[in-house]
Amino acid sequence: MFQMKSLHPLIGVEIQGVSLSAPLDEGTFSRIVEAFERHSLLLFRDQAISDAQQLEFSRRFGPLERTKPGTVGEGSELVILTNVAADGAIVPETHRQWLNTRANQLWHSDSSFKPTPALASLLSGREVPVEGGETEFASMRAVWNALPAALQARVDGLVAIHDYAWSRGRIDPELMTDAEREALPPVRQAMVRRHPVTGEASLYAGSHASGVEGMAPEAGRALLSELMEFATRREFVHTHRWRRGDLLVWDNRCTLHRGRPFPASQRRYLVRTTVAGTGPTVGALPENRDADPDFPE
Ligand code: OGA
Ligand code: MN
Numbered sequence: 027m028f029q030m031k032s033l034h035p036l037i038g039v040e041i042q043g044v045s046l047s048a049p050l051d052e053g054t055f056s057r058i059v060e061a062f063e064r065h066s067l068l069l070f071r072d073q074a075i076s077d078a079q080q081l082e083f084s085r086r087f088g089p090l091e092r093t094k095p096g097t098v099g100e101g102s103e104l105v106i107l108t109n110v111a112a113d114g115a116i117v118p119e120t121h122r123q124w125l126n127t128r129a130n131q132l133w134h135s136d137s138s139f140k141p142t143p144a145l146a147s148l149l150s151g152r153e154v155p156v157e158g159g160e161t162e163f164a165s166m167r168a169v170w171n172a173l174p175a176a177l178q179a180r181v182d183g184l185v186a187i188h189d190y191a192w193s194r195g196r197i198d199p200e201l202m203t204d205a206e207r208e209a210l211p212p213v214r215q216a217m218v219r220r221h222p223v224t225g226e227a228s229l230y231a232g233s234h235a236s237g238v239e240g241m242a243p244e245a246g247r248a249l250l251s252e253l254m255e256f257a258t259r260r261e262f263v264h265t266h267r268w269r270r271g272d273l274l275v276w277d278n279r280c281t282l283h284r285g286r287p288f289p290a291s292q293r294r295y296l297v298r299t300t301v302a303g304t305g306p307t308v309g310a311l312p313e314n315r316d317a318d319p320d321f322p323e
Contacts, residue, residue: 028057034264037165037281038067046073046083046273055086058275062087062146063223067163067264068275075150075273077104077297084148084299087275091137091144091300094209097126105298109290110153119290122201127294129197130285132233133164133258135278136300139190139234141213144278146301153295154268158288161266166228166280169257170218173229177253181229184217185239185308186250192236214239216307219279228280229257230307257282279303 029042039061044054062068075083081103084090090103097105109124111117117124137144149161170178189212194201217238219230231253238246265286266274276283288294 028054030061032065033067033069033266036168036262036264037065037163038069038264038266039065040069040071042071044070046070046075047079049082050086059087062275062277063221066165066167066277066281069266070273070275071269072271073150073273074271080104080148080150080273080297080299084301087146087148087301088304089302091302094206103299105300106295107149107285107298108153108293108295110293110295116290116293124290125198125201127285129194129201129233131287132193132196133254133282133284134193134232134234135230135282137278137303138215138230138232139188139193139210139213141306142303143188143215143307144300145303147274147276147278148299148301149274149276150297151268151270151272152297153293154270154272155288155292155294157292158286159268159292159294160286161268161274162284162286163264163266163276164258164262164282165264166230166257166282167221167226168262170227170229172262173253173256177256180249181217181253185214186217186231186235186246187212187237187239188215188232188234189213189236190234193233196233212236213306214308219307221280222304226280229253230279231257232282 027043031040031042033040041058041061093100093102093105109116109127135143136147190210191202191207215230217230218227220227231250235250237243238249
């Protein structure tokens with residue numbers, strides 16, 4: 027029986043009574059979509075799904091992004107987030123996979139560095155640490171509603187520059203390959219987004235945001251830090267403690283998320299599918315006007 031259980035007063039529901047290893051009927055899927063639009067984060071427990079089943083369920087939400095150059099699973103529709111190498115061993119702590127793990131520990135919204143950022147992400151816990159390695163989510167609608175009116179007025183209408191090289195540079199300046207740098211020039215994103223279904227406004231920023239258009243670099247970064255400090259207060263955050271077989275679905279338009287650290291001795295293997303957004307949040311940068319908004323990740 028389809029049942030929903032709240033995860034946090036501001037964000038997230040667990041959906042029970044649904045198996046994702048068989049195709050879902052229209053009625054059940056539309057209840058899932060309704061819950062997604064409204065609660066921004068869904069948890070399905072005990073879903074021992076294959077990649078093919080995850081892809082099939084994910085595609086019901088819309089076309090999927092392709093993995094960007096330089097990641098495990100490059101060019102496919104699966105993003106593998108793991109510290110485990112192909113031979114099954116945990117990679118050394120200096121390995122790119124660990125650096126990517128650390129980069130995901132900064133608050134962000136998936137693909138906000140692309141002209142058309144991601145709509146939703148689906149993340150499946152195939153192997154999870156017994157200790158640490160949680161994923162945290164913040165409701166950016168709740169954050170927007172709670173922001174002091176003066177700050178809302180300052181931010182409304184602003185455009186932030188989102189730059190993958192910037193967020194990766196905070197972890198390791200060498201983390202980005204030349205191919206990635208070339209494929210992912212900075213993009214403009216609205217700082218306030220309106221949810222197309224609920225109409226609610228939410229703050230849009232995160233680790234990829236390197237500055238604010240029309241502001242001096244330091245002033246832009248100061249504003250972004252002030253907003254991020256506010257947005258990630260405990261009251262807005264739900265912490266997901268992984269169990270093997272969990273599947274999370276989140277709305278990148280109105281949430282931020284981050285991974286949490288875990289001991290280097292523990293294996294973690296998560297598989298993500300990413301539902302593409304429907305269009306840019308603002309027009310492209312003038313110098314970027316030839317950029318293809320459909321450029322796959
Ligand atoms: C992601 C992500 C964080 C984590 O899958 O997009 O940022 O906890 N994951 O691994
Ligand atoms: Mn992410």
